[in-house]
Amino acid sequence: MIIGSISENKDLEKRISITPEIAKKYIDLGFKIQLSENYGKHLGFKENNYKEFGVKFVSDDKKLMDNVDIIIQMNLLDEDKISLLKANQTFIGVLNAYENKNKLSELAKKKINLFSLELLPRITRAQSMDILSSQANLAGYKAVVESFSIFEKAIPMMMTAAGTIPAAKVLVVGAGVAGLQAIATAKRMGAIVLATDVRMTSKEQVESLGGKFLTVEGSENLETEGGYAKETSDEFKRKQEDLLSETLKKIDIVICTALIPGKKAPLIIKEKMLENMQPGSVIYDLAAVQGGNVAFTEVDKIVEKNGVKIMGERNILNKLPKSSSSLYAKNVFNFVSNLYDKENKKININLEDEIIAKTIIK
Secondary structure (H helix, E strand, C coil): CCCEEECCCCCCCCCCCCCCHHHHHHHHHHCCCEEECCCHHHHHCCCHHCCCCCCCCEEHHHHHHHCCCEEEEEEEECCCHCCCCCCEEEEEEECCCCCCCCHHHHHHHCCCCEEEHHCCCHHHHHHHHHHHHHHHHHHHHHHHHHHHHHHCCCCCCCCCEEEEECCEEEEEEECCHHHHHHHHHHHHCCCCEEEECCCCHHHHHHCCCCEEEEECCCCCHCCCCCCCCCCCCCHHHHHHHHHHHHHHHHHHHEEEECCCCCCCCCCCCCCHHHCCCCCCEEECCHHHHHHCCCCCCCCCCCECCCCCEEECCCCCCHHHHHHEEEEEHHHHHHHHHEEEECCCCECCCCCHHHHHHHHHCC
């Protein structure tokens, strides 16, 4: 069987789906690999890094897609490329199943096997394939680094002969994978860290990283069976708003990570709450692409309101493309290994396997 991957639109996506290390693993499993010319060149991967393992490069993407059995990408392809898919081919990526529901449904009717990896169940056996966790981990780290880079004060406490500089205070909103990494990163750099989440199960994790957990009354029932946050009631939102309004008066940097799968991001920090913040404070909104957790968030811009800088990017992982590609490629390899029947050398779509049943688009 042949696995292929074509170059993404690098203006939007710098990550790749197959690194040289992972290409070798696929070939050791018995697959052949075909890639677009200059596939990983922008990340420092030369064609020879791939060719030494037997990877073939194809100059014509149409020809490449016609040849392969399995296509692995970061995202759903542009319309002109996606139309090249044929019956019985398998397409694997982060397909944004909620946002692209109609488009994916039409492709599924053409008997194309579609697997959207953001739908992976949160079970132990799927941890090595969990692309949301691997990518969110890096996003949480990078959000802190980006925020600190435009914050105009020192982060750790510094005691000098001229006086003491207090440590910066960081608030992390949402203590999922990205939030927990943000807490760990900010703490390592010497900040005082506070965090809030609608799931009370996060409290122990936050405190284990050295953060202080801010408890909103009624938090205990706001977690889905899959471990995600539920949408909150109006009463809870009011209580959360009161707590945050008071807390923000003493916060220097806020990292927002709150998302609800398949829905617009909840608006958590409102215009009036920003008025409580000190001029010079910074907010990084990781939910920017899904509408943002903060009033005035604009994608790929730094917006200043009342002296507070609010920032959020379309794809923060474009600033860590090599690390994020490495983790994504490993996640997908583990997914393909689970899907592949090694004895008969074919894809085995076993719908009794929860991993396959939850990720396939019907």
